[in-house]
Amino acid sequence: MPKECFNELLQLVSPLIEKQDTKLRKAIPAQQRLSVMLWYLATGESRRSLEFQYRISHNIISEIIPQVCRALRAVLKDKYLNLPTTTDQWENVASEYYRLWNFPLCIGAMDGKRFLVRKPPNSGSEYYDYKLHHSIIMLAVVDAHYNFLYVDVGTQGRVSDAGVWDRCSLNNYLQENKLQVPDSTVLPFTTSKSPYVLVGDDAFH
Incomplete structure (x- = not known):
């Protein structure tokens, strides 16, 4: 440094x-x-x-x-972890995804990362993951420039990425419409409407 x-x-x-x-x-x-x-x-x-x-x-x-x-x-x-909370802010995130990655109406890319830990006392198999390690999970959402928008850390390693997403605060905020994500809009060069989306791998299906 x-x-x-x-x-x-x-x-x-x-x-x-x-x-x-x-x-x-x-x-x-x-x-x-x-x-x-x-x-x-x-x-x-x-x-x-x-x-x-x-x-x-x-x-x-x-x-x-x-x-x-x-x-x-x-x-x-x-300064470094700013989750958008207005329609304009989400639209700015989406416009950068479209400009840089040709992906319209995307408001973030998310993935999970497992960090190895020593088995906590009296935790049983709570932290034992599918890779046969003890770990905790970080779920992160980034913008088109790889800047973090949201981070959830600490879920036990036995939980899948989809399981972390199901119980994280960001999912709850989106379900309750607390973050002012824009309504569905027309895709570029089409007449079809589509919602704004978060992109992730098949672990979230």
Whole structure:
């Protein structure tokens, strides 16, 4: 990561992750907290290994990582995870799909991604997936430029992509017409009307 990007992230998250010094010990600086979290996400190194590199207890590292992740989400989600909520916004997404990919009336492409995890205690086969691993699922919807519009993370690995879609909030919003998706309109160069669609693979059928 370039130094400029790191400093930009640090400036954004510092108010949320800075800790006060006490009479007993000095707080771990925000810069070090951010560095530990980024290194962990980038490499997947164990907390025990990071303990020796950063001279921070692995127990404290276990607290730092989710804290900084939550802070990053809080400061970046509005800039990088923008789900359209008006008719004009959805039409802009669709127009870019048509312009770039020659796919009319498309308001997003979606797919699921499985991330391997250690089997959580007392979870039985909840996280055991069809690839014979324990995993959690991320369902994502992107626009024509591969920018994320929506992300759902955390469903147990045994569930199919279609199962994740059936219970995710985006599906509920669309079913209840809370997102102002445009009504059906005429396809280009035809007189046939068609609804706006999300495109996905056959796992969603």
